[in-house]
Amino acid sequence: MLSIRNLHASVEGKEILKGINLDIKPGEVHAIMGPNGSGKSTLSAILAGNEAYEVTDGEVLLDGNNLLELATEERAREGIFLAFQYPVEIPGVSNMQFLRTAVNAMRTHRGKEELSAVEFMKLAKETSKQVDLDPEFLKRGVNEGFSGGEKKRNEIMQALMLEPRIAILDETDSGLDIDALKVVSDGVNALRSPERAVLMVTHYQRLLNHIVPDYVHVLAGGKIVKSGGRELALELEERGYGWLGIKDEVEAS
Amino acid sequence: MVMTKAAPTLNADFLEAAGSNLPSPLQTLLAQRGKALVDMPLPTRRTENWKYSSRYLQLSDAMASALPSGRKAGPALAFDGYHVVIHNGVVVPEASDFPDIDGIEILSFADLDDIAAQQLAERLDNTLDSNAVQMSRLNTARFEDGLFIRLKPNAVMEKPLFVICETDAHATGSVYPRIYVEAGTNSQMTLVEEYMSTGTEPALVNTVSEFSLADGANITSVRLSLEGTNTQHIGATGARLLANARFDSHCVGFGGPLRRHDLQVRLEAAGAECRLNGVAVTQGKQHYDNHTTIEHVAPHCNSEETYRNIAADESHAIFNGRIHIHKDAQKSNANMSNKNLLLSTGAEIDTKPELEIYADDVKCAHGATIGRLDESALFYLVSRGIDRREANTLLSMAFINELIAQIPVEAVRETVQARLNQFIEQTFKGA
Numbered sequence: 001m002l003s004i005r006n007l008h009a010s011v012e013g014k015e016i017l018k019g020i021n022l023d024i025k026p027g028e029v030h031a032i033m034g035p036n037g038s039g040k041s042t043l044s045a046i047l048a049g050n051e052a053y054e055v056t057d058g059e060v061l062l063d064g065n066n067l068l069e070l071a072t073e074e075r076a077r078e079g080i081f082l083a084f085q086y087p088v089e090i091p092g093v094s095n096m097q098f099l100r101t102a103v104n105a106m107r108t109h110r111g112k113e114e115l116s117a118v119e120f121m122k123l124a125k126e127t128s129k130q131v132d133l134d135p136e137f138l139k140r141g142v143n144e145g146f147s148g149g150e151k152k153r154n155e156i157m158q159a160l161m162l163e164p165r166i167a168i169l170d171e172t173d174s175g176l177d178i179d180a181l182k183v184v185s186d187g188v189n190a191l192r193s194p195e196r197a198v199l200m201v202t203h204y205q206r207l208l209n210h211i212v213p214d215y216v217h218v219l220a221g222g223k224i225v226k227s228g229g230r231e232l233a234l235e236l237e238e239r240g241y242g243w244l245g246i247k248d249e250v251e252a253s
Numbered sequence: 254m255v256m257t258k259a260a261p262t263l264n265a266d267f268l269e270a271a272g273s274n275l276p277s278p279l280q281t282l283l284a285q286r287g288k289a290l291v292d293m294p295l296p297t298r299r300t301e302n303w304k305y306s307s308r309y310l311q312l313s314d315a316m317a318s319a320l321p322s323g324r325k326a327g328p329a330l331a332f333d334g335y336h337v338v339i340h341n342g343v344v345v346p347e348a349s350d351f352p353d354i355d356g357i358e359i360l361s362f363a364d365l366d367d368i369a370a371q372q373l374a375e376r377l378d379n380t381l382d383s384n385a386v387q388m389s390r391l392n393t394a395r396f397e398d399g400l401f402i403r404l405k406p407n408a409v410m411e412k413p414l415f416v417i418c419e420t421d422a423h424a425t426g427s428v429y430p431r432i433y434v435e436a437g438t439n440s441q442m443t444l445v446e447e448y449m450s451t452g453t454e455p456a457l458v459n460t461v462s463e464f465s466l467a468d469g470a471n472i473t474s475v476r477l478s479l480e481g482t483n484t485q486h487i488g489a490t491g492a493r494l495l496a497n498a499r500f501d502s503h504c505v506g507f508g509g510p511l512r513r514h515d516l517q518v519r520l521e522a523a524g525a526e527c528r529l530n531g532v533a534v535t536q537g538k539q540h541y542d543n544h545t546t547i548e549h550v551a552p553h554c555n556s557e558e559t560y561r562n563i564a565a566d567e568s569h570a571i572f573n574g575r576i577h578i579h580k581d582a583q584k585s586n587a588n589m590s591n592k593n594l595l596l597s598t599g600a601e602i603d604t605k606p607e608l609e610i611y612a613d614d615v616k617c618a619h620g621a622t623i624g625r626l627d628e629s630a631l632f633y634l635v636s637r638g639i640d641r642r643e644a645n646t647l648l649s650m651a652f653i654n655e656l657i658a659q660i661p662v663e664a665v666r667e668t669v670q671a672r673l674n675q676f677i678e679q680t681f682k683g684a
Contacts, residue, residue, distance in 0.1 A: 048636050076638035088633045092651025101647065102637035109638065141651075142633075158637060 001026050002166055006058035009046055016042045018222035027194040031208055032201045034219035035241055040201040044170040048082035049075050077109040079165025083155035083172050090142035098142045106162050131157045132183045149180035156187035166197045173207035185210030205237040220246040263293040266317035271395045274363045276370035286394040305571045305603045306542045309511040316457050320426035332664040336415040342428040343398040356408030362399040380463040380491025386515045389489040392429045392461040399431030404440035413443040413662050422452035422483055432462040436470035443473040450480040460488035466498035473661055478506035485511035497524035503660045504531040505669050508539025508568055516545045520554035530656045531560040535568030536680045542571040549582040558589040561653050564600035565680035572604045580611040589619040594652045642681040649677045
């Protein structure tokens with residue numbers, strides 16, 4: 001489904017990714033772990049189409065098609081979803097207006113009828129309950145005045161409503177207390193399906209207690225230095241990154 | 254003598270006599286004001302309050318003739334409420350629905366008796382400083398008719414009154430709509446002025462609306478400038494407020510070859526307060542200039558002013574907001590905010606807050622900003638599959654939604670929102 005081949009990328013002339021290779025199939029859950037500054041967030045930003053990063057070599061294929069040629073909105077419609085580490089606040093655009101526009105953009109792209117206001121509200125209310133957000137939040141500006149946890153739950157809610165083919169979660173566990181972590185994890189587990197893949201980028205193993213991955217990769221210095229099954233995450237928790245020859249906090253940038 | 258652009262004085266053709274159907278006291282006033290206009294200097298770029306706008310003023314000889322009133326009205330935005338049609342500056346009773354409410358008089362100037370006309374003649378222009386609002390003097394020399402509204406003490410108009418001012422520009426010429434509202438003690442009304450046009454010939458729309466508010470009167474004024482791009486619009490609104498009166502103003506304007514609105518509010522007795530909201534949007538090579546003045550004459554008055562401009566393409570938007578706190582106006586509260594959104598590098602915004610404070614115990618704040626759309630917000634929206642053009646439109650509308658949401662008449666609010674949305678979406682056609 002998603003193939004990343006020899007991906008090199010830099011920002012402001014500095015090379016961050018130095019040859020990433022990764023294959024993700026439908027139904028799989030992958031976790032990318034690694035110390036701060038290893039390039040984890042860069043990888044998710046590039047997949048979503050953030051133009052601050054320049055791809056200098058390699059390719060990313062979605063179902064055999066060149067993903068990197070597509071604009072951000074086209075990638076989203078083809079099924080790429082990025083749950084942001086720091087979702088922006090957009091006062092003046094209500095969550096309702098934003099979600100409805102996004103849901104209908106997806107539906108139109110998939111050849112489905114747009115949802116009416118009533119149908120949309122029903123779906124939005126149901127989904128907001130699933131991530132434990134008060135439906136009243138729909139009237140507020142996008143992420144406006146949300147706590148860190150509410151922002152993350154809103155990201156997961158969007159993933160549930162937009163039904164992506166691959167959901168990329170960028171440090172979705174950061175800044176969450178244990179209850180919020182549970183809610184977010186339940187949301188992500190609800191996303192799992194045989195047709196959909198999940199790529200989790202995380203610094204800590206604790207999220208992986210709730211969302212059990214099929215594969216774990218260690219990213220360090222812009223490369224994947226080790227891959228394994230779920231047991232690799234436990235080993236990392238026990239032993240840190242040192243045994244892989246990586247210092248925690250390498251190349252922090 | 255041909256004087257087209259930036260003529261030093263008003264073309265003598267503009268001095269043509271007006272108001273032949275009006276009661277004699279008003280005719281006398283028009284004639285006096287007409288004489289005073291001889292050799293009236295036209296604004297140039299050296300005229301401080303017109304320096305950014307004088308180059309957009311393009312008065313031709315032909316524009317001096319008053320457009321005839323055919324006494325029929327074209328399509329207007331129809332809303333629930335009372336409505337009066339002013340066609341080329343003349344009230345059209347056949348197309349109007351004058352409410353019959355106890356304590357409320359609504360009359361055309363032409364229908365006033367001599368005594369009432371004499372009283373009105375003495376009051377016209379009392380709310381405006383004609384040195385600062387030069388072009389209002391042309392209106393007072395040229396109006397053919399006008400709308401007079403008097404609310405007796407405690408009179409309340411429950412539904413809004415829509416005044417549809419249509420410029421029918423099937424020929425080149427000018428129109429001079431005039432409105433005068435006298436609001437008695439504790440009276441209330443909402444007046445929606447809708448300026449629109451039909452026809453495609455060059456036309457000048459020169460308006461004056463005045464509001465005189467007695468103690469405790471409460472007026473909400475909505476002013477929509479929706480005319481076609483063949484019209485130049487120079488409008489003025491003046492309001493004088495006595496004790497505890499409240500004036501709420503919501504101005505929404507779409508750009509044109511020349512768009513100028515002067516709004517002057519005088520807070521003349523303790524407890525008076527005003528809220529002035531304004532939105533202007535421009536695209537192409539359009540222009541919009543809002544000049545406001547709030548005079549805090551008396552102590553214990555409040556003013557709250559919020560204006561937003563959005564300028565796209567190579568258009569030009571101007572805001573000049575003056576707050577004058579007189580020396581006896583202690584305990585004044587004045588807040589002014591002007592924010593501007595530039596949608597292209599070719600667009601121009603000029604903003605100038607002017608504070609003159611002569612009292613020492615006041616709270617006065619002002620702020621002006623010019624910015625662009627937030628790239629990270631745009632990325633967030635498109636990363637959810639939202640079309641780039643739609644995302645840009647959503648973010649631009651977000652910049653003004655807060656002000657539109659405050660328009661108290663729901664139907665107007667929705668129509669204005671839809672029109673603004675459509676206008677802004679057009680500016681992203683290339684995106």
